[in-house]
Amino acid sequence: MAQAYVADTGNGGSEPEPSEPAFRRRLADLRKDPGIWRRGIVLAVLAALVSLVMVFHAHLPNGVGNTGSLIETFLPWLGLAVPLLLAGAVIRKSATALIAILLTAVVWLNLFGGLVTDKAGPGGDLTVATHNVDADNADPRGTAESVAGSGADVLALTELKASAVPVYEKALAATYPYHAVEGTVGVWSRYPLTSTRPVDIKMGWTRAMRTTVRTEQGEVAVFVAHLPSVRVRLNAGFTANQRDNSAEALGQALAHEPLRKVVLLGDLNGTMNDRALSPVTSQMRSTQGAAGDGFGFSWPAEFPMARIDQIMVRGVTPEASWTLPRTGSDHLPIAARLTTAP
Numbered sequence: 583m584a585q586a587y588v589a590d591t592g593n594g595g596s597e598p599e600p601s602e603p604a605f606r607r608r609l610a611d612l613r614k615d616p617g618i619w620r621r622g623i624v625l626a627v628l629a630a631l632v633s634l635v636m637v638f639h640a641h642l643p644n645g646v647g648n649t650g651s652l653i654e655t656f657l658p659w660l661g662l663a664v665p666l667l668l669a670g671a672v673i674r675k676s677a678t679a680l681i682a683i684l685l686t687a688v689v690w691l692n693l694f695g696g697l698v699t700d701k702a703g704p705g706g707d708l709t710v711a712t713h714n715v716d717a718d719n720a721d722p723r724g725t726a727e728s729v730a731g732s733g734a735d736v737l738a739l740t741e742l743k744a745s746a747v748p749v750y751e752k753a754l755a756a757t758y759p760y761h762a763v764e765g766t767v768g769v770w771s772r773y774p775l776t777s778t779r780p781v782d783i784k785m786g787w788t789r790a791m792r793t794t795v796r797t798e799q800g801e802v803a804v805f806v807a808h809l810p811s812v813r814v815r816l817n818a819g820f821t822a823n824q825r826d827n828s829a830e831a832l833g834q835a836l837a838h839e840p841l842r843k844v845v846l847l848g849d850l851n852g853t854m855n856d857r858a859l860s861p862v863t864s865q866m867r868s869t870q871g872a873a874g875d876g877f878g879f880s881w882p883a884e885f886p887m888a889r890i891d892q893i894m895v896r897g898v899t900p901e902a903s904w905t906l907p908r909t910g911s912d913h914l915p916i917a918a919r920l921t922t923a924p
Contacts, residue, residue, distance in 0.1 A: 622676025625667050629682035632663045633689045640857055648822045654855040655888055658697075658877060661690040700875040702902035706919030707799055711906065712738040712847035712893060713915035714808065715750075717766075721910035722746045726753035728909045732917050736795055737770040738847035740808035764791035767806045767848065773797050781835045783828040785810060790832060790848075794841065799922045802898070803841040807832050807848040825851050826858040833861025836896075843922055844896040849913065851890050866894035869903035869918035878905055880914045893918040 635642070639657060642650035664687045671679035711734035715725050726749070729737060737758065739750060747763055750770075754761065758770035762778040765788025769775065774796045781790035790807040809832070810824040829850070836844065846866055852859045854868050870878040870889060879886030886905075891913055893903060899921040906915035 618675060618677045620678075622671055622674040622679030625670050625674065625676060625679035626682035629663070629667050629679065629686045632660055632667075633682075633686045636660055636686075636689050636693055639855065644857070648858070651822055651826075651852070651856050651858045654857060655853050655890075657853075657855045658694050659887070661687075661694065664690065694877075697871065697874065697877050701873050702875055702904070702919075703873060704901070705899075705921050706901040708736065708797055708802070708898075708920045708922050709734045709917060710736045710738070710804075710845060710847060710893060710920065711915055711917035712740070712806070712849075712891060713906075713909070714740045714849040714891060714911060714913040715742065715746075715909070716911035716913065717741050717743040717746075719743075719746070719910045722749045723753045725909040725911060726750045728907065729915050730754055730757045732906050732915065734917055735772045735797075736804060736845075736847075738767070738804070738806040739770070740767045740789070740806065740849050742766045742768055762791070762793055764788050767791050767808055769793050769795075769804060769806055771795055781805065781807070781832065783807065783809065783831045783835075785824070785828060790828075790835075792835065792839070797922060799924075800843065801841055802843040802845055802922055803839050805832075805836065805839075805844070805846045805848075807846065807850065809849065809851045812851050822852075822858060829859050830861045833865065836862065836865055842897040845898065845920070846892065846894040848892065849890060850892050853888055853890060854892075862894070866896050867900065869893045869895060869900035869920070870916075872903075873900040873918070874903040878903060878916060880905060880916055881912070883908045883912050883914050886914060889916075891916050895920060898922045 639654050642653060644650040664683060667683045671683055711729055711732050713729050719725055754770045758772060760775045761770040762775050764780040767789060776794045778793040780788045781792050783790045792805050795802045795804050809828045812822040812825055850859060854863055878889050880889050880891040893916060901919045901921055903918040906917055908914055
């Protein structure tokens, strides 16, 4: 009778088990690590602070150096803390820090995630653009030709140098048969302009104006404003008091506008997050937030970090908003397509 033989495998006759995947072994090691929750406390606290600043930025004190307004100007950039802290959490192998950083990422996405997507639509019967052309612009003609090529029906220019106004007038004449200049701001339009006047924003000279654009869809009140510049100084903080006073005056002018359709164009030297601009932002709608693609940062032109140039509307519908190519200015031009029909 044949005799069966069993090969000796050295493990009691059972087959060798495949080696466990490396990442599973690491996870198992981490689960057994008693310090995974104790490490990275500092990183977790930093993540929590970033989250609190983003959520409660409107409650940050503004009495000392306008700190709250300064942080609000660059508020979206706090999101850069997420990858930096995340790298630290991975290096430290800290579950506590990872959870805190995940919550910070959720807060940022809740506040700014909607700005990342393209919200532009196909409609619109009026295209507007605005540009701080920079008083020291070495190529005003080239700047004028560039923004005229945007296809805008109404173009607002700010920081106009008196000696350069004739250059802009000549360069834009073929595209825009109507224009008006008040102080250092001006409007060029394909449609007739009426009831043009300066707007007092408490600066001592004219840096804001109001005009009526008589479009095919009816009259639209167009405001152009260049609010005072702000500075960051070590001994004074964020010097924005004059801008804040001008924003209050501009807000009052907008509140008393009798026309239902209103468009505000210009350099406000502040972002929509800045609580100091609330006299304006509380009654107007940002085209970038409603119909833009991305953050639409406009300054500085070399590496845009903030959207301080604004197109805001009331009584009309934003359909699309975008930045235009760089010119000889230190700002980028911005444009928007609007629906003004009822």
